Amino acid sequence: MVFVFLICGVVGDYSASADIYRYEDDEGVVHFTDAPTDRRFKIFMRDIKKDRKLRTTFKLARFTRNPAEFEPIINQCALEFGVDKSLVKAVIHAESGYNPNAVSPKGASGLMQLMPKTAKDLKVANTLDPSDNIRGGVRYLRFLLDTFRGDEALAIAAYNAGLSRVAQYNGIPPYQETRTYVDRVLTYRKSYQATN
Template identity: 45%
Template sequence: MYIDDKGGYHFTDTPKSADYIPTPHLEAPRPPVQSGMRYTEIIKSIATTYGVRPELVQAVIRVESGFNPTAVSRAGARGLMQIMPVHIQKHRISDPFDPRQNITAGTRYLSDLLKRYNGNLNMSLAAYNAGPSRVDHYNGIPPYPETRQYVQKVLSCYKQYRRMEK
């Protein structure tokens, strides 16, 4: 699968470019949601504060919530970056559905994970999805299909956002 700069999906079983990502049994990432544009400045500001690329934060939000600030997962994660209740308390978030608070907490957590895993994006994203204890236990991406698919989706979106910024 390949997502072009305009968000178009291209599928093939004979890729002729390195842009194609193998996606066995992988649901395609959600297309960009126009409402996400309203968070661009907040994302850039907070990402800069925590030393995380804004495109990575955008990719995480896109995969986690599709830019829906009121999203709630069946596990209880809330808001744009799907902050778990334990992190809501830890980061003293008064309103997990407030975009600025949610993006701040999620980006801070992502920054902490990137530091913990020495900038290893795959392990950091896996830890964001499955938890650092599971990544540590397996010394890498856990063998959970959901987590492996999550990492691939975020990386695909991240790559797309990076191309858009050029």
């Protein structure tokens, strides 16, 4: 296995740290950078100061749309499917940053980043329509919560890594991305609970 490090912006004082991103190419070469130029780069190591700030504050400027705009849809779907609205908001925040037009490199789309097959199974006609997307995402969360007998951490892990991976490892998969995702969603959820 070959490792390639590309650290950008090393000028003057390097006391400021940054997130480090990683991806492994088709030839098994592992690339690291603090300035990703390719969508294949995934977060590998977070800047602790930046992450702590992100976990304790919400900056609406980071959102593509005002989260309050989606409040009625979230409340309606959360009530209909019996899912805590703070959890729904946390998943939306982690998945898309409230960008209803977000599309991932893997094809997940909309506020709750539904994969095409999942959207089809949930009968979501238009994943970029906020109402359809949230309804499908909350319905899927309800299914995962029921599958894991209310264990939110496992349901969130399955939302990120897939149901089969959680079943395969009989718990949260040992993927850093998934573990970070679960921590982030649960932290966001606490923040939303505090503001409700």
